[in-house]
Amino acid sequence: MHTPIVVAPQGELAGVDTSAAVALIHRLLDRNPAVRSAARAEVLAAPHRVPPPVLSALSENLLAAGEPAEAAAWFYAAQVRARFDATRCTDPSAAAALGVLRERFGEPVNRWAFADPARVRRAGIRGVAWDRTAPHDYDHRWIALHGMGAFTGPGTGVSTPEHEWPGTAARVRAEYLAGLREVLREHFGG
Numbered sequence: 001m002h003t004p005i006v007v008a009p010q011g012e013l014a015g016v017d018t019s020a021a022v023a024l025i026h027r028l029l030d031r032n033p034a035v036r037s038a039a040r041a042e043v044l045a046a047p048h049r050v051p052p053p054v055l056s057a058l059s060e061n062l063l064a065a066g067e068p069a070e071a072a073a074w075f076y077a078a079q080v081r082a083r084f085d086a087t088r089c090t091d092p093s094a095a096a097a098l099g100v101l102r103e104r105f106g107e108p109v110n111r112w113a114f115a116d117p118a119r120v121r122r123a124g125i126r127g128v129a130w131d132r133t134a135p136h137d138y139d140h141r142w143i144a145l146h147g148m149g150a151f152t153g154p155g156t157g158v159s160t161p162e163h164e165w166p167g168t169a170a171r172v173r174a175e176y177l178a179g180l181r182e183v184l185r186e187h188f189g190g
Protein backbone atom coordinates (compact mmCIF):
# COMPACT_ATOMS: atom_id res chain seq x y z
CA MET A 1 0.00 0.00 0.00
CA HIS A 2 1.27 3.44 -0.92
CA THR A 3 0.82 6.37 1.37
CA PRO A 4 0.87 9.74 -0.36
CA ILE A 5 3.43 12.17 0.88
CA VAL A 6 2.23 15.75 0.81
CA VAL A 7 4.87 18.44 0.57
CA ALA A 8 3.59 21.98 0.98
CA PRO A 9 5.19 24.49 -1.39
CA GLN A 10 7.29 27.18 0.26
CA GLY A 11 7.74 30.91 -0.29
CA GLU A 12 5.70 32.55 -3.02
CA LEU A 13 4.53 29.14 -4.26
CA ALA A 14 2.61 28.66 -1.02
CA GLY A 15 0.23 31.34 -2.28
CA VAL A 16 -0.46 29.73 -5.68
CA ASP A 17 -4.03 28.47 -5.47
CA THR A 18 -5.07 26.15 -8.28
CA SER A 19 -8.22 24.86 -6.56
CA ALA A 20 -10.62 26.90 -8.74
CA ALA A 21 -8.89 25.67 -11.91
CA VAL A 22 -9.01 22.05 -10.71
CA ALA A 23 -12.72 22.38 -9.89
CA LEU A 24 -13.39 23.93 -13.30
CA ILE A 25 -11.54 21.10 -15.05
CA HIS A 26 -13.67 18.58 -13.17
CA ARG A 27 -16.83 20.38 -14.27
CA LEU A 28 -15.65 20.61 -17.89
CA LEU A 29 -15.16 16.83 -17.89
CA ASP A 30 -18.21 15.92 -15.78
CA ARG A 31 -20.50 13.11 -16.96
CA ASN A 32 -23.54 15.38 -16.72
CA PRO A 33 -24.01 17.28 -20.02
CA ALA A 34 -25.63 20.24 -18.23
CA VAL A 35 -22.62 20.60 -15.92
CA ARG A 36 -20.22 20.35 -18.88
CA SER A 37 -22.21 22.92 -20.85
CA ALA A 38 -22.29 25.41 -17.96
CA ALA A 39 -18.55 25.00 -17.37
CA ARG A 40 -17.86 25.49 -21.09
CA ALA A 41 -19.89 28.71 -21.12
CA GLU A 42 -18.04 29.92 -18.03
CA VAL A 43 -14.62 29.37 -19.60
CA LEU A 44 -15.60 30.83 -22.97
CA ALA A 45 -16.92 33.97 -21.26
CA ALA A 46 -13.38 34.79 -20.03
CA PRO A 47 -10.83 32.30 -21.41
CA HIS A 48 -7.95 34.68 -20.70
CA ARG A 49 -8.59 34.23 -16.97
CA VAL A 50 -7.92 30.50 -16.83
CA PRO A 51 -4.58 28.68 -16.91
CA PRO A 52 -3.63 26.40 -19.81
CA PRO A 53 -4.76 23.14 -18.15
CA VAL A 54 -8.32 24.52 -18.11
CA LEU A 55 -8.09 25.44 -21.81
CA SER A 56 -6.80 21.92 -22.49
CA ALA A 57 -9.81 20.43 -20.69
CA LEU A 58 -12.04 22.83 -22.64
CA SER A 59 -10.74 21.22 -25.84
CA GLU A 60 -11.95 17.79 -24.70
CA ASN A 61 -15.28 19.32 -23.69
CA LEU A 62 -15.68 20.95 -27.10
CA LEU A 63 -14.83 17.72 -28.91
CA ALA A 64 -17.52 15.92 -26.93
CA ALA A 65 -19.94 18.72 -27.86
CA GLY A 66 -19.23 18.18 -31.56
CA GLU A 67 -17.08 21.28 -32.08
CA PRO A 68 -13.71 19.89 -33.20
CA ALA A 69 -12.44 23.07 -34.90
CA GLU A 70 -13.02 25.06 -31.72
CA ALA A 71 -11.48 22.25 -29.67
CA ALA A 72 -8.32 22.29 -31.76
CA ALA A 73 -7.93 26.08 -31.63
CA TRP A 74 -8.29 26.11 -27.84
CA PHE A 75 -5.94 23.16 -27.39
CA TYR A 76 -3.27 24.88 -29.46
CA ALA A 77 -3.84 28.16 -27.59
CA ALA A 78 -3.36 26.20 -24.36
CA GLN A 79 -0.11 24.76 -25.70
CA VAL A 80 1.25 28.21 -26.55
CA ARG A 81 0.33 29.58 -23.12
CA ALA A 82 1.75 26.56 -21.31
CA ARG A 83 5.02 26.90 -23.25
CA PHE A 84 5.20 30.58 -22.34
CA ASP A 85 4.56 29.77 -18.68
CA ALA A 86 7.22 27.04 -18.77
CA THR A 87 9.71 29.36 -20.44
CA ARG A 88 9.31 32.10 -17.87
CA CYS A 89 9.49 29.60 -15.00
CA THR A 90 12.99 29.38 -13.56
CA ASP A 91 12.62 25.65 -12.77
CA PRO A 92 13.27 23.76 -16.02
CA SER A 93 11.77 20.56 -14.58
CA ALA A 94 8.34 22.26 -14.49
CA ALA A 95 8.21 22.03 -18.29
CA ALA A 96 7.30 18.35 -17.85
CA ALA A 97 3.74 19.61 -17.36
CA LEU A 98 3.63 20.31 -21.12
CA GLY A 99 4.01 16.62 -21.90
CA VAL A 100 1.39 15.70 -19.33
CA LEU A 101 -1.15 18.05 -20.91
CA ARG A 102 -0.32 16.85 -24.42
CA GLU A 103 -0.56 13.21 -23.34
CA ARG A 104 -3.86 13.71 -21.52
CA PHE A 105 -5.68 15.97 -23.99
CA GLY A 106 -3.80 16.07 -27.30
CA GLU A 107 -4.48 12.79 -29.07
CA PRO A 108 -8.18 13.23 -29.93
CA VAL A 109 -7.69 16.84 -31.03
CA ASN A 110 -4.64 16.01 -33.11
CA ARG A 111 -6.37 12.99 -34.69
CA TRP A 112 -9.10 15.31 -35.96
CA ALA A 113 -6.79 18.19 -36.92
CA PHE A 114 -4.18 16.08 -38.69
CA ALA A 115 -6.76 14.55 -41.01
CA ASP A 116 -6.32 17.69 -43.14
CA PRO A 117 -3.34 20.08 -43.24
CA ALA A 118 -5.65 23.09 -43.52
CA ARG A 119 -7.27 22.12 -40.21
CA VAL A 120 -3.95 22.01 -38.37
CA ARG A 121 -2.76 25.26 -39.91
CA ARG A 122 -6.02 27.10 -39.20
CA ALA A 123 -6.31 25.86 -35.62
CA GLY A 124 -2.66 26.58 -34.80
CA ILE A 125 -2.79 30.08 -36.26
CA ARG A 126 -6.07 30.80 -34.44
CA GLY A 127 -4.57 29.64 -31.14
CA VAL A 128 -1.49 31.81 -31.55
CA ALA A 129 -3.50 34.83 -32.71
CA TRP A 130 -5.80 34.58 -29.71
CA ASP A 131 -2.83 34.30 -27.35
CA ARG A 132 -1.22 37.37 -28.93
CA THR A 133 -4.28 39.56 -28.35
CA ALA A 134 -5.76 38.19 -25.11
CA PRO A 135 -4.38 39.19 -21.72
CA HIS A 136 -2.86 36.57 -19.43
CA ASP A 137 -5.09 37.17 -16.40
CA TYR A 138 -4.26 34.00 -14.49
CA ASP A 139 -1.46 32.98 -12.15
CA HIS A 140 1.30 31.79 -14.47
CA ARG A 141 3.09 30.20 -11.52
CA TRP A 142 0.72 27.20 -11.70
CA ILE A 143 3.40 25.46 -13.75
CA ALA A 144 6.07 25.93 -11.07
CA LEU A 145 4.03 23.61 -8.84
CA HIS A 146 4.82 20.81 -11.31
CA GLY A 147 8.58 21.16 -11.00
CA MET A 148 11.03 19.71 -8.52
CA GLY A 149 11.69 23.20 -7.19
CA ALA A 150 8.22 23.22 -5.64
CA PHE A 151 9.31 20.31 -3.45
CA THR A 152 12.99 20.98 -2.91
CA GLY A 153 13.46 24.72 -3.30
CA PRO A 154 12.68 27.76 -1.20
CA GLY A 155 9.80 28.78 -3.49
CA THR A 156 11.31 32.14 -4.34
CA GLY A 157 12.42 33.56 -7.66
CA VAL A 158 10.19 31.13 -9.56
CA SER A 159 9.75 33.41 -12.60
CA THR A 160 12.08 35.26 -14.90
CA PRO A 161 11.99 39.07 -14.56
CA GLU A 162 8.67 40.52 -15.74
CA HIS A 163 10.33 42.99 -18.11
CA GLU A 164 11.52 39.98 -20.17
CA TRP A 165 8.03 38.49 -20.64
CA PRO A 166 6.91 40.37 -23.79
CA GLY A 167 10.02 39.23 -25.65
CA THR A 168 9.68 35.72 -24.27
CA ALA A 169 6.03 35.55 -25.36
CA ALA A 170 6.89 36.73 -28.88
CA ARG A 171 9.70 34.17 -29.13
CA VAL A 172 7.45 31.33 -27.90
CA ARG A 173 4.78 32.23 -30.47
CA ALA A 174 7.33 32.43 -33.28
CA GLU A 175 8.84 29.08 -32.27
CA TYR A 176 5.38 27.53 -32.08
CA LEU A 177 4.49 28.71 -35.59
CA ALA A 178 7.88 27.53 -36.91
CA GLY A 179 7.22 24.14 -35.32
CA LEU A 180 3.78 24.08 -36.91
CA ARG A 181 5.30 24.73 -40.34
CA GLU A 182 7.83 21.93 -39.76
CA VAL A 183 5.11 19.48 -38.69
CA LEU A 184 3.07 20.35 -41.77
CA ARG A 185 6.13 19.69 -43.98
CA GLU A 186 6.87 16.38 -42.24
CA HIS A 187 3.31 15.07 -42.28
CA PHE A 188 1.97 16.52 -45.48
CA GLY A 189 5.07 17.30 -47.54
CA GLY A 190 4.40 20.95 -48.02
